[in-house]
Amino acid sequence: MTHDSGMLKHILRRLLGLLPTLLMLITVTFFMMRMAPGGPFDTEKLLPPEIQANMEAKYHLDESLLQQYFRYMGQIAVLDFGPSFQYKDWTVNELIAQSYPVSLTIGVLAMLLAFFMGTMLGITAALKQNTRLDYSLMGIAMLGISVPNFVIAPVLILLVAVYAGLLPTGGWDWSLASMVLPVVTLSLPVTAYIARLTRGSMIEVLHSNFIRTARAKGLPESVVIRRHALKPAMLPVISFMGPAIAGLISGSVVIERIFSIPGMGSYFVAGALNRDYTLVMGVVIFYGVLIIVLNFIVDLLYAWLDPKVRYDEKH
Amino acid sequence: MIQHRQFLLPVFCVMLLGACGNDDRERLPGRFDRHATAVELVLTEDGQPDPSVLATEQILHRDNGEEPATLDPHIAEGAPSAHILRDLFEGLTAESPQGRIIPGAAIRWNISRDGKTYTFYLRKDARWSNGDPVTAEDFVYGLRRSASPATASNRAQVLLPIANAAEVLSGVMPTDQLGVKAINEHILEISLKGPTPYFLNLLNDSSTYPVHRASVLEHGSSFSRPGNLVSNGAYVLEDWKLRSRIELVKNANYWDADHVYIEQVFYFPFEDQSAASKQFRAGELHWTDGVPANQFKWLQKHYPDELVISPWSGSYFFGYNLLREPFIENPDLRLALALALDRDLLTEKVTQFGEQPSYGLVPPGIGEFVSPLPEWAEWSQAERNEEARRLYAGAGYTEDDPLRFEIRYDAGLNNKKMALAAASLWKQVLGAQATLLNEEPKVFLQSREQKVLTQVFRAGWISDFADPFSFLELFRTGHGRNDFGYSNELYDSLLDDIASERVPARRRRLMFEAERMLLAEMPYIPVYTYVTKRLVSPRLRGWDSNIMDHHYSKNMFLLKTAEEGQQSTTVEAEDKAEPNTEVQVEEIPLEQSVAEELPEEKPTTEPGDDLAIEAGVDNETGTSADEAGAEPPASQLDMPEQVDIPEQAPDVPGQDTMVPLEVIEDDDTPELVEDPPE
Numbered sequence: 001m002t003h004d005s006g007m008l009k010h011i012l013r014r015l016l017g018l019l020p021t022l023l024m025l026i027t028v029t030f031f032m033m034r035m036a037p038g039g040p041f042d043t044e045k046l047l048p049p050e051i052q053a054n055m056e057a058k059y060h061l062d063e064s065l066l067q068q069y070f071r072y073m074g075q076i077a078v079l080d081f082g083p084s085f086q087y088k089d090w091t092v093n094e095l096i097a098q099s100y101p102v103s104l105t106i107g108v109l110a111m112l113l114a115f116f117m118g119t120m121l122g123i124t125a126a127l128k129q130n131t132r133l134d135y136s137l138m139g140i141a142m143l144g145i146s147v148p149n150f151v152i153a154p155v156l157i158l159l160v161a162v163y164a165g166l167l168p169t170g171g172w173d174w175s176l177a178s179m180v181l182p183v184v185t186l187s188l189p190v191t192a193y194i195a196r197l198t199r200g201s202m203i204e205v206l207h208s209n210f211i212r213t214a215r216a217k218g219l220p221e222s223v224v225i226r227r228h229a230l231k232p233a234m235l236p237v238i239s240f241m242g243p244a245i246a247g248l249i250s251g252s253v254v255i256e257r258i259f260s261i262p263g264m265g266s267y268f269v270a271g272a273l274n275r276d277y278t279l280v281m282g283v284v285i286f287y288g289v290l291i292i293v294l295n296f297i298v299d300l301l302y303a304w305l306d307p308k309v310r311y312d313e314k315h
Numbered sequence: 316m317i318q319h320r321q322f323l324l325p326v327f328c329v330m331l332l333g334a335c336g337n338d339d340r341e342r343l344p345g346r347f348d349r350h351a352t353a354v355e356l357v358l359t360e361d362g363q364p365d366p367s368v369l370a371t372e373q374i375l376h377r378d379n380g381e382e383p384a385t386l387d388p389h390i391a392e393g394a395p396s397a398h399i400l401r402d403l404f405e406g407l408t409a410e411s412p413q414g415r416i417i418p419g420a421a422i423r424w425n426i427s428r429d430g431k432t433y434t435f436y437l438r439k440d441a442r443w444s445n446g447d448p449v450t451a452e453d454f455v456y457g458l459r460r461s462a463s464p465a466t467a468s469n470r471a472q473v474l475l476p477i478a479n480a481a482e483v484l485s486g487v488m489p490t491d492q493l494g495v496k497a498i499n500e501h502i503l504e505i506s507l508k509g510p511t512p513y514f515l516n517l518l519n520d521s522s523t524y525p526v527h528r529a530s531v532l533e534h535g536s537s538f539s540r541p542g543n544l545v546s547n548g549a550y551v552l553e554d555w556k557l558r559s560r561i562e563l564v565k566n567a568n569y570w571d572a573d574h575v576y577i578e579q580v581f582y583f584p585f586e587d588q589s590a591a592s593k594q595f596r597a598g599e600l601h602w603t604d605g606v607p608a609n610q611f612k613w614l615q616k617h618y619p620d621e622l623v624i625s626p627w628s629g630s631y632f633f634g635y636n637l638l639r640e641p642f643i644e645n646p647d648l649r650l651a652l653a654l655a656l657d658r659d660l661l662t663e664k665v666t667q668f669g670e671q672p673s674y675g676l677v678p679p680g681i682g683e684f685v686s687p688l689p690e691w692a693e694w695s696q697a698e699r700n701e702e703a704r705r706l707y708a709g710a711g712y713t714e715d716d717p718l719r720f721e722i723r724y725d726a727g728l729n730n731k732k733m734a735l736a737a738a739s740l741w742k743q744v745l746g747a748q749a750t751l752l753n754e755e756p757k758v759f760l761q762s763r764e765q766k767v768l769t770q771v772f773r774a775g776w777i778s779d780f781a782d783p784f785s786f787l788e789l790f791r792t793g794h795g796r797n798d799f800g801y802s803n804e805l806y807d808s809l810l811d812d813i814a815s816e817r818v819p820a821r822r823r824r825l826m827f828e829a830e831r832m833l834l835a836e837m838p839y840i841p842v843y844t845y846v847t848k849r850l851v852s853p854r855l856r857g858w859d860s861n862i863m864d865h866h867y868s869k870n871m872f873l874l875k876t877a878e879e880g881q882q883s884t885t886v887e888a889e890d891k892a893e894p895n896t897e898v899q900v901e902e903i904p905l906e907q908s909v910a911e912e913l914p915e916e917k918p919t920t921e922p923g924d925d926l927a928i929e930a931g932v933d934n935e936t937g938t939s940a941d942e943a944g945a946e947p948p949a950s951q952l953d954m955p956e957q958v959d960i961p962e963q964a965p966d967v968p969g970q971d972t973m974v975p976l977e978v979i980e981d982d983d984t985p986e987l988v989e990d991p992p993e
Contacts, residue, residue, distance in 0.1 A: 038757025041469060043392075045779070048472050048795065050464075050485035058467035088385040089539055090557065098557045154589070162597050169593045171583070172559050257587040260594075262558035266586060275757055 007303075014299070018292050025288045026076070026281070030069055033277050040085040040275040059085060072281070081282035086274045092282035095267065099251070100286075102172060103263035107249030109183045111241070114190035119237065121191070122198025123225070129203055138199065144192030153185045153258040170260040182259045186252060190244055194237055202233040235305060242298030246291045353854040354880030363574060368880070370854065370873040374579045377868070378591040378849075380604040382558045382584040386539040388521035389461040389468045394864075397521055399582055402563055402868045403546040404524040407435050407454065407503070408515050412870050414781065414861025416515050420449060420525070420547065421503070430510030430817045431478075435503040442568040443527050444551040451497035453547075457525035458505075459483075459490040470522040473779070476511040510815050512822060513782035519865075520779065549575045549869035558584055563868070576857070576872035592850060595621075601852040601873070608728060611667045614850070621850045624669045625860030629777030629845035630678050630786065631670075633722070633737065635838055636769040638800040641710075641718060648710040648718070649837040652771075654703035655744040656737060657696050662843050665736050666729065670843040676830055677783040678844040680862045684783045684823050687831040700744045707745045718747040724773035725759035733842070734773065763798040772798070777845065781863055783826045784813055790833060801838040 041047060041055045056062045060071060075082055081092035121141070125134045160181060161169040167177050205211060206229055214224045251265025264283060271279035357365040383396035388404055391397065409419035421435035441449035460466055462474050464486045474480045478494025494506035507514060517523065526538070527545035534543040544552045549571070550563035561582040565575055583600070585591040589607040592614075594600045606614060606622070614622045635642040635649055642649055658672030674692040677684060691699055712718045722738055724730040731753060738749035749771070754762060762768050776796075778785035788794055791810050792802040809829045816822040833839075847864045857871040874880075 036757075037761050038755075042757055042760050043469075044760065044775075045392075045796070047469055048475070048481075048484075050481060051467075051469055051471050054464045054467040054484065054486075055469055057464070086384055087382070087557075088390050089387065089537070095557065154593075157593055162593055165597065169597045169599060170590050171594070171599070258590055260583070260585055260587070260590050262556070266558070273756065 011296075011300070014296055018296075021292065022285070022288060026073070026285060027069075029281060029284045030072065031065075033275070033280055034065060034068075036275065038275055040277065042275070059083075076281075076285065081285070082278040084276055084279045086270065086276040086279060092278050095279065096264065096282060096286055099262055099264040099267065102261060103251035103256075103265060104249050106179065106182050106186060106255070106261070106263065107245070107251070109179060110187035110190065111245050111248050113183060114187040114194055114244075115237075115241070117187070118191045118194025119198045119234075121195040123202055123230075125195065125199040126202035126206065127225075129199075134199075138196065141192035141195045144188045145196075149185055149189070149252070149254045150258065152188060153181070153255065156181055156185060157258070170258070172259075172261045182255050182261055185259075186248060186255050190248065193244075194240070197237050197240055198233065201236045202229065205229045205233045208232075231305060235302070238298060238301055238305060242295050243291075246287075246294045250287050250290060352877040353852075353856075353874040354877055356856055356874060364576065364857070364872050364874075368874050369576065370875045370879070373577045373873055374581070375577045375855070375868055375871060375873065376581045376583065376600045376602070378585050378595070378600050378603040379561070379582040380585065383561070383582075386544065386552065386555070386561075387536075388524040388526065388539075389457070389466055389470070391521050392470045395584070398866070399561060399563070400521040400524065401519070401865060402548055402550040402580060403544070403552060404521065404548045405441070406519045406521075406524050407437075408518040410519055410861070410863070410865050410867070412857065412859035412861065412866075414859075414863050414865060416519070419519065420454075424515075430512070430815075431507045433505045433507070433514065434498070435505070437501045437503060438570055439501055440570045441547060442570065443545050443547050444566045444568055445527070445530075445545050446568055447527065447529075447545075448500075449525065449547045450500045451503040452500070453525040453528060454503050455495050455497050456528045458495045458523060459493050460526060460531070461522045462493050463490045468522060470520070473517050473520045473522045476507050476509070476514055476517070478506040478508050480508070510817055512814075512817055512819075513780055513784060516780040516782055549867070550580060553579075560584075569869075571869075575869045577868050580868045595850045595852075600850075601855045603850045606668075606848050606850060609667070611669075618850060620853050622848070623851050623860065624846050624848045626671065626678065626680050626862055627777065627845040627847045627864055628678055628681060628781060628862040629775065630673060630676060631733075631775045631842045631845060632673075632676070633840040633842065634763075634769075634772050634774040634799050635840070636766050636772070636798070636800060637838055638766050639770055641720065642770065645710060646836050647706045648712075649840075651703040651706035651710065651745065652741060652747070653837055653840045654691060654699040654706070655741055656840065656842065657740060658842060659696070660740075661733065661736055665732050666843060668846055668848050670846050673841045673844045675841055676789075676833060676839070677786045677826075678862070681778075681781050681783050683819070684826060686783075687827050687834060689834045703744060707747070712745075712747070714746055718745070719750075720747070720770040721750050721752055722771045722773075723752045723754060723759065723762060723769050725754055725756040727756075730773050737842075766798060766800050769798070771840075774798070774839065775845075778863075783830075784810075787813065787826060787829050787833075790838060799838045801836075803832070803836070806832050 039061070040059075041052060047055070053062070060068060063071070072082070079093075081096070083091050084095055087095060121137050125137045128134045157169050161167050167180055170178075170181075172178050211224060211229055214228050215221075219227075251263040251267075253265040253269055255261065256263045256265045264286075267279055267283045268287075270276070271283060354368050357368045359365050377398070379395050379398055381393070381395045383391070383399055384393060385391050385396060386399060386403070388400050391400055405420045407419055407421040407424075408416050411417050420437055420441055422438050423436050425434045426432070427434075435451075435454075437449065437451055437454075439448075443449055443453075458474065458477070461468055462471055462477075462480055462483045464484060471480075471484055474484075474493075479488055479492045480494070482488040483490055483493050494508075496504045496506075498504055511517075525547060527547075530543060530545045531538045534540070537543060538545075539552075541552050541555050546552065546566065547569075549566055549569045551566045552561070553564045554560075554562040563580040563582070565572065565578050569575060583591075583594075585604065588603075588605050589610075591600065591603045591605075592607055592610070595603050596618075637643055658674075662670045662672050671679070674688055675686040677686045679686065691702065694702075707718070710718075722734045724734045731751075734751050738751060741747040741749055759773075763772055763774075776786055776789060787810060789796055790799065790801045790803075790806060791797060792804075792807050806829060809825060809832065813822060813825045813829065816825055847860070851858075852873075854874045854876065855871055856874060858866050
């Protein structure tokens with residue numbers, strides 16, 4: 001019981017500590033966005049002043065900046081991100097609600113793929129340390145890290161979709177076929193990175209005393225690896241995965257462009273370029289909350305994996 | 316191992332949540348057009364495609380560039396919205412595939428002698444997609460809504476020629492003071508502030524479209540969502556998957572539904588042009604919105620039949636800031652820089668897509684207007700360079716004391732290459748030292764507008780309506796996009812004359828004069844005229860290139876593939892003689908196509924044609940009555956509930972004001988036939 005309530009307190013305290021961070025994030029983004037030159041309605045075809053005035057009145061841009069700020073804070077207090085300036089038929093809430101499931105699905109699938117492939121390859125390489133297999137696996141991994149997405153993606157599309165005609169070249173319809181290429185592309189660098197991390201930490205763990213003890217006790221090698229070595233070897237991978245997941249599931253601009261996927265990543269870029277104030281604010285806040293929550297989850301996982309960090313100083 | 320599964324549980328939950336977020340997972344249509352070749356086009360006697368050559372599945376896949384911002388016609392701006400709205404709605408006027416103004420929701424119109432009152436006679440068989448009749452009241456409501464400050468339309472400047480529009484827009488007058496009136500159910504009268512010879516060209520802009528009042532009142536700002544949107548065009552909005560696709564299906568209530576062949580249109584947004592071109596190559600698209608930069612040669616070699624390049628009503632140029640040294644009061648220096656640009660080199664090596672070098676402001680091919688050419692347009696580049704060096708030296712610059720200035724441009728690969736090339740030409744020919752400054756687009760626009768920082772800047776203009784005035788107006792004192800700081804009383808008064816001159820020939824002369832005035836002062840450096848470039852499936856026909864780049868899906872149809880065609884052989888011998896097979900000819904020299912179209916033009920279709928002819932509009936529709944017999948009025952066949960309207964019959968001749976267009980094609984095609992009949 002005490003264990004549980006201590007954990008709960010820990011969680012609550014952490015959650016409360018997030019609020020000021022979020023407030024800072026919102027405020028800074030709000031004013032930075034407004035300081036950028038140009039407004040949402042500046043286009044090459046300049047608007048007559050009366051029309052410009054109507055537009056500004058509709059979106060409350062005619063009010064003072066402070067008024068706008070408090071109006072906005074009032075809105076997001078009830079989780080209303082307001083109408084998008086650019087996609088005029090939609091509210092920012094709708095834009096996120098429609099695009100986020102797509103980014104999330106691709107991101108999570110890519111993460112799973114990367115995690116399984118990465119750890120498998122890493123463990124294999126570690127067990128066969130300094131063999132030809134190890135070198136070739138790590139060589140490929142290095143390639144995976146250093147060749148960027150925007151090179152791999154078009155090559156995959158050309159080979160698999162255009163020439164072989166096995167999969168669609170792009171687009172999104174929630175079918176497995178439309179997910180394969182983007183998920184694979186997105187997961188490749190992460191797979192490679194996880195493989196290298198796993199290999200390194202596995203080798204380190206395998207040389208530690210408790211493993212030597214386990215082996216000395218005559219345990220079969222498979223049990224030594226699964227029961228004793230794997231868990232501590234995963235620690236660096238887990239701490240890497242926190243930010244990596246956040247990166248993957250928040251939508252990749254590159255992948256979305258190349259595969260024409262309606263995910264959330266493009267809104268960052270489009271919103272900023274179009275001075276779509278509400279959209280930028282919406283995705284920044286959403287992404288901010290996401291990162292904070294994910295880091296938090298990683299902390300919890302860490303505590304579970306490693307008893308040393310489980311309790312605070314008080315315990 | 317069990318522990319590891321627990322560890323993954325949260326991750327799985329997240330994934331499941333994500334996957335459950337969307338219930339409607341429909342299949343994207345598969346590859347339908349891979350390496351397709353089309354059968355020979357066969358037309359029936361009334362110029363329609365013969366059913367035997369039409370593909371059984373008439374589903375069109377169009378790349379639409381970016382995601383449209385909105386499908387509310389009165390707020391929409393930009394090409395992506397406009398493409399779709401042209402399919403969904405029908406304005407008072409429409410355009411033929413060649414871009415000529417033709418009757419739309421209005422069958423015919425009268426223009427008063429002073430050019431300030433337009434009376435439109437609406438088709439009586441027009442229906443909204445829910446079956447309601449389209450009335451003059453709908454247009455009145457639409458135009459008032461469009462001009463209302465509450466709508467906050469950013470395209471409402473299109474309405475400014477209408478009487479009281481500026482006052483309504485700024486909220487000084489209520490919307491019912493707008494110069495728009497329904498005389499009766501089918502007659503609409505629009506009063507203008509002053510004669511606006513290009514007014515008819517504005518009426519196919521979405522900001523003038525009618526909207527269905529009852530559904531706007533019911534759904535408010537979400538009336539343009541799928542399921543809510545009631546439209547009067549050839550298509551209705553079926554579905555909109557944000558940034559994924561927009562689906563239109565044929566509107567069964569459209570008055571000309573019998574001649575609409577494409578049953579379903581998918582519009583796909585693409586942020587990346589090479590993604591679109593890959594989808595095209597994989598057979599997933601019939602039509603792309605552009606082609607990737609730098610692939611011209613490759614596409615020309617591998618997709619010669621699919622690659623379509625045609626002139627566009629837009630000019631690319633550099634502007635001078637005439638309020639800043641060294642270009643104030645220095646036309647000779649301005650001319651020197653203009654002379655030193657080797658436009659052939661720039662279009663061949665930099666833009667690479669068959670853009671035409673330009674020596675003036677107004678691109679060729681807008682109506683009958685022909686721009687004045689400066690005398691140096693005829694010179695060789697060596698001669699131009701020599702003259703440029705002479706003027707440059709005359710302005711007091713030497714090798715030791717060269718001209719130093721800045722070229723400012725907005726981010727974009729093409730702009731950067733162009734600025735670099737221009738700077739190196741100026742250095743090579745004159746020894747001038749240009750520095751380059753790249754700005755983010757919105758910042759760049761602001762710098763230009765302030766006219767404080769800029770010296771030479773990237774500029775360009777793509778007109779909204781097919782009239783040279785759209786270009787000439789840029790140099791009016793106080794015009795919002797006059798970032799040159801050009802101000803010339805004589806020029807301004809010339810523009811006023813152009814705006815009110817109603818005799819086309821005289822008006823053209825005035826515009827010629829205005830452009831010549833600009834050429835003498837060189838407040839800008841002409842570089843090239845834009846082209847549109849796209850990949851189009853050879854199976855897709857019924858469309859044609861036009862300088863406005865407006866393409867209505869309702870005119871298009873898909874041919875059978877050659878393999879399908881072999882299975883069902885048809886008698887073609889007679890029809891082959893029919894010269895209409897040219898629908899897709901792209902490389903008609905511009906002058907030729909213009910010259911051949913214009914003589915045939917009906918007075919109803921040209922805004923400012925002679926007063927005499929225009930007064931005879933009514934007679935005109937009468938004379939074409941004999942042709943009405945050739946084609947049964949489609950509307951009556953599929954509209955049995957209409958019989959209670961007795962004035963149906965008189966409409967029929969009017970409906971045929973469209974027929975002459977087909978006739979024109981018949982007449983002028985023999986020279987244009989590309990593939991001779993075997």
